[in-house]
Amino acid sequence: xxxxxxxxxxxxxxxxxxxxxxxxxxxxxxxxxxxxxTSEEAESPAEEPAEEPAVEAGDEAEGxxxxxxxxxxxxxxxxxxxxxxxxxxxxxxxxxxDTCSSPCYNMMIAVFDKLVExxxxxxxxxxxxxSLTSNEDFTVWTMTLRSDVTFHNGVELSAQSISDMFPIQxxxxxxxxxxxxxxxxxxxxxxxxxxxxxxxxGGSAFPATLSRAPVGMVFExxxxxxxxxxxxxPVGTGPFVxxxxxxxxETTFVRNDEYWGTDPDGNALPYLDSISFRPIPDExxxxxxxxxxxVNAMQTLRQGTIRDARNARDDDGADITLYEFxxxxxxxxxxNVLVPPFDDVRVRRALTHMNSQEQVIEALGGTGISLxxxxxxxxxxxxxxxxxxxxxxxxxFDGGVAxxxxxxxxxxxxxxxxxxxxxxxxxSCPPDPTxxxxxxxxxxxxxxxxxxxxxxxxxxxxxxxxxxLGGENGFVGNHQQHCWRWSSDDDPSVNLNPALxxxxxxxxxxxxxxxxxxxxxxxxxxxxxxxxxxxxxxxxDDFATRYGLYESIMLExxxxxxxxxxxxxxxxxxxxxxxxxxxxxxxxxxxxxxGFPNAEGRWAEVFIDS
Amino acid sequence: MASLWLVLxxxxxxxxxxxxxxxxxxxxxxxxNFQTNGFIRETGEFGTGQPIEGMSGAHWLGTxxxxxxxxxxxxxxxxxxxxVVVVSATCGIVIGGFLGSLVGFVRGRTETVVMATVDVxxxxxxxxxxxxxxxxxxxxxxxxxxxxxxxxxxxxxxRVARANSLAVSSREFVTAARAIGTKPRRILFREVIPxxxxxxxxxxxxxxxxxxxxxxxxSFLGLSVQLPTPxxxxxxxxxxRDIKINVAQVIWPSLALTLTVLSxxxxxxxFQQRREVRGSNL
Numbered sequence: 001x002x003x004x005x006x007x008x009x010x011x012x013x014x015x016x017x018x019x020x021x022x023x024x025x026x027x028x029x030x031x032x033x034x035x036x037x038t039s040e041e042a043e044s045p046a047e048e049p050a051e052e053p054a055v056e057a058g059d060e061a062e063g064x065x066x067x068x069x070x071x072x073x074x075x076x077x078x079x080x081x082x083x084x085x086x087x088x089x090x091x092x093x094x095x096x097x098d099t100c101s102s103p104c105y106n107m108m109i110a111v112f113d114k115l116v117e118x119x120x121x122x123x124x125x126x127x128x129x130x131s132l133t134s135n136e137d138f139t140v141w142t143m144t145l146r147s148d149v150t151f152h153n154g155v156e157l158s159a160q161s162i163s164d165m166f167p168i169q170x171x172x173x174x175x176x177x178x179x180x181x182x183x184x185x186x187x188x189x190x191x192x193x194x195x196x197x198x199x200x201x202g203g204s205a206f207p208a209t210l211s212r213a214p215v216g217m218v219f220e221x222x223x224x225x226x227x228x229x230x231x232x233x234p235v236g237t238g239p240f241v242x243x244x245x246x247x248x249x250e251t252t253f254v255r256n257d258e259y260w261g262t263d264p265d266g267n268a269l270p271y272l273d274s275i276s277f278r279p280i281p282d283e284x285x286x287x288x289x290x291x292x293x294x295v296n297a298m299q300t301l302r303q304g305t306i307r308d309a310r311n312a313r314d315d316d317g318a319d320i321t322l323y324e325f326x327x328x329x330x331x332x333x334x335x336n337v338l339v340p341p342f343d344d345v346r347v348r349r350a351l352t353h354m355n356s357q358e359q360v361i362e363a364l365g366g367t368g369i370s371l372x373x374x375x376x377x378x379x380x381x382x383x384x385x386x387x388x389x390x391x392x393x394x395x396x397f398d399g400g401v402a403x404x405x406x407x408x409x410x411x412x413x414x415x416x417x418x419x420x421x422x423x424x425x426x427x428s429c430p431p432d433p434t435x436x437x438x439x440x441x442x443x444x445x446x447x448x449x450x451x452x453x454x455x456x457x458x459x460x461x462x463x464x465x466x467x468x469l470g471g472e473n474g475f476v477g478n479h480q481q482h483c484w485r486w487s488s489d490d491d492p493s494v495n496l497n498p499a500l501x502x503x504x505x506x507x508x509x510x511x512x513x514x515x516x517x518x519x520x521x522x523x524x525x526x527x528x529x530x531x532x533x534x535x536x537x538x539x540x541d542d543f544a545t546r547y548g549l550y551e552s553i554m555l556e557x558x559x560x561x562x563x564x565x566x567x568x569x570x571x572x573x574x575x576x577x578x579x580x581x582x583x584x585x586x587x588x589x590x591x592x593x594x595g596f597p598n599a600e601g602r603w604a605e606v607f608i609d610s
Numbered sequence: 611m612a613s614l615w616l617v618l619x620x621x622x623x624x625x626x627x628x629x630x631x632x633x634x635x636x637x638x639x640x641x642x643n644f645q646t647n648g649f650i651r652e653t654g655e656f657g658t659g660q661p662i663e664g665m666s667g668a669h670w671l672g673t674x675x676x677x678x679x680x681x682x683x684x685x686x687x688x689x690x691x692x693x694v695v696v697v698s699a700t701c702g703i704v705i706g707g708f709l710g711s712l713v714g715f716v717r718g719r720t721e722t723v724v725m726a727t728v729d730v731x732x733x734x735x736x737x738x739x740x741x742x743x744x745x746x747x748x749x750x751x752x753x754x755x756x757x758x759x760x761x762x763x764x765x766x767x768x769r770v771a772r773a774n775s776l777a778v779s780s781r782e783f784v785t786a787a788r789a790i791g792t793k794p795r796r797i798l799f800r801e802v803i804p805x806x807x808x809x810x811x812x813x814x815x816x817x818x819x820x821x822x823x824x825x826x827x828x829s830f831l832g833l834s835v836q837l838p839t840p841x842x843x844x845x846x847x848x849x850x851r852d853i854k855i856n857v858a859q860v861i862w863p864s865l866a867l868t869l870t871v872l873s874x875x876x877x878x879x880x881f882q883q884r885r886e887v888r889g890s891n892l
Binding site for chain 2: 283284287304308311312356359362363365397398431433434436437439440441443444445448449455456457458460
């Protein structure tokens with residue numbers, strides 16, 4: 001009974017991720033350990049490696065181009081204003097309601113603080129919280145808040161504020177999903193500054209929930225009564241206060257003179273007088289805006305733009321600094337394993353062998369920028385495994401042809417075609433030029449084998465997701481080989497558990513878990529061992545144990561190949577070179593923070609070098 | 611010059627189609643989908659072609675993001691435009707022309723119903739309506755795209771045909787035909803339609819320019835024929851990512867599109883002037 005309950009919890013997690021997945025973007029925050037006691041003195045998972053460290057997880061890989069997170073040497077300076085070009089207008093500025101992607105988080109983080117943040121080593125550490133501890137089975141988490149923190153409207157932050165946020169979060173589109181995913185059932189003020197979170201099922205990754213916007217960003221609950229109004233005039237405890245919001249044009253925040261945060265030297269934050277965000281959807285125009293001085297900073301999640309920005313800096317002498325980041329998020333796609341011929345692992349393995357990552361990355365414009373993916377973790381992630389990297393099927397055209405020939409000549413082949421007939425593959429990506437180029441590279445490779453008839457399709461993002469979701473056919477989906485992105489810098493459980501849960505009611509029924517269906521298992525691949533490993537990993541905070549479980553899952557991926565990879569997603573924030581501090585912000589303990597994952601900056605410690 | 615360009619486009623498109631369909635690529639024009647840096651099974655190695663290359667002897671207009679010959683793709687891209695133009699003109703002239711001629715001749719309730727329907731269809735922004743219709747089809751091949759654009763071309767032709775049919779129907783020779791007891795059907799087919807047709811043919815050139823732009827827009831948005839079929843619109847879309855590295859890859863297909871539209875308008879104007887067609891008729 002208990003195990004069944006655990007599995008059900010994963011199903012909730014699956015539903016929770018739906019909206020984020022539908023947006024095709026990542027949530028905020030990043031990877032790493034989920035220790036039982038997350039305190040300012042918490043040790044890094046990288047410092048607690050697996051018992052048999054056959055890996056150098058956490059190290060920068062050869063060719064990785066991440067900008068270093070390091071202390072800023074220049075003397076900080078107060079004053080000045082900057083404008084940031086972002087790729088889209090924020091869907092809204094209500095953490096509990098609006099499902100955000102990178103541009104939105106850039107704005108939100110200016111006005112809201114998170115309870116928990118991630119430090120440079122990948123640990124979840126207290127931020128607006130002062131401490132966070134759990135009981136033994138991770139069902140009750142006790143958090144103590146910082147004292148003397150006030151909201152922008154002058155209201156003092158208290159445990160009751162956090163408790164009052166809970167019903168609002170429960171009713172919000174983003175909040176309700178996150179709450180269900182975390183099995184969070186109550187939030188009580190058990191002291192002036194003490195908050196107790198109770199979970200229906202223990203989860204060692206709960207601090208990750210408090211590091212993400214829907215539950216972790218702190219807003220003034222009374223002000224949130226007017227939900228629409230709040231979106232235009234958000235009230236948080238963050239370093240900046242909303243000044244003006246002109247939708248699709250500019251949103252401006254000014255310095256919060258009452259901000260609680262200081263830098264390690266005790267200087268009050270933030271340094272800037274104001275910061276504004278301007279949505280500039282076109283990649284080229286946004287870069288040009290930076291180069292021409294129309295904006296002082298810009299973000300991008302496109303490799304081609306990073307390449308162009310590098311060229312502008314290196315070849316044209318543009319006076320800009322690029323803060324590049326490449327996290328766990330990895331491009332590629334999936335095979336629908338419930339649809340012949342992809343139900344046969346030989347086909348999946350053969351197609352993956354015939355798919356040249358190098359060529360695809362070049363077509364994506366990512367040569368020298370994007371690292372080839374072999375798993376859901378980048379080489380500098382503590383969860384990365386060399387064993388998995390070695391096990392992943394590499395480009396081997398002849399090997400792939402040999403495997404596919406075996407399938408094609410099998411009288412019992414699953415697609416019902418005659419022996420010797422080529423297989424049919426529908427390859428589909430959204431109509432982005434880079435994806436279209438990469439798709440055509442794959443098509444050329446498959447066609448060269450003479451064993452594959454390829455049809456290429458491309459639908460808008462929403463349709464593309466809908467086809468894979470397959471709401472009308474019991475979540476089997478109507479896709480075959482489908483472009484997709486995998487993973488994020490959150491705790492591995494956030495992405496893996498929904499992707500490994502039973503994909504259909506029939507499968508759930510067959511394994512004795514009726515009703516436990518994950519619409520987010522898009523490839524429809526189900527392995528009881530992988531699923532059990534994913535669930536087990538949420539029941540312990542021992543890094544070595546969790547590492548081993550996630551490694552076993554990734555090894556099974558390498559063996560069964562339900563998904564395939566191109567390169568890790570490179571992101572960047574470009575700034576005028578006199579704008580400093582983006583890679584040197586700190587958590588309250590004085591340690592460096594995670595930096596700028598997914599082109600999401602933390603702007604409190606940014607300053608203009610005079 | 612305009613006529614010459616159109617002849618070149620049509621000749622190139624037909625030549626390219628013959629090359630791929632009948633001669634298996636034996637004619638001296640590169641395969642528009644061949645990736646010169648792609649995998650060569652015989653050698654087990656990748657080709658030495660370069661993506662986003664400038665103009666060279668091997669690739670007159672350079673190569674695109676996956677090292678395909680841009681010149682070949684532009685020539686082949688003309689085929690899609692040509693087919694769409696021919697289908698839309700045929701649909702427009704045959705169906706729209708007949709409907710317009712008919713209602714302009716018979717008038718009455720038939721005219722009210724038909725023209726009200728035409729007005730409703732024309733009231734929708736053409737591209738939006740087209741996007742909606744095209745999105746319905748999961749498989750978007752040349753037949754589907756041509757058919758959809760063809761159907762949407764009918765109302766405009768109907769309106770032009772009706773305007774001319776009204777004028778022709780009040781002419782002396784039609785009155786005379788009626789007076790001597792000629793059957794209406796005979797008047798329609800022998801007197802009205804033959805006199806409306808030249809105007810419709812002149813209008814076809816102007817409409818064709820619009821159709822080329824519409825198809826280009828659909829291609830740019832990824833809603834025209836499926837990949838890897840080259841069209842000028844999808845070439846522009848795919849090249850825009852690399853515009854800072856090689857702007858020519860955007861310019862060449864844009865130029866082909868622009869010159870074609872300009873030429874169609876020029877030739878259309880010429881014919882319209884010959885027929886003394888006035889915009890007010892529309």
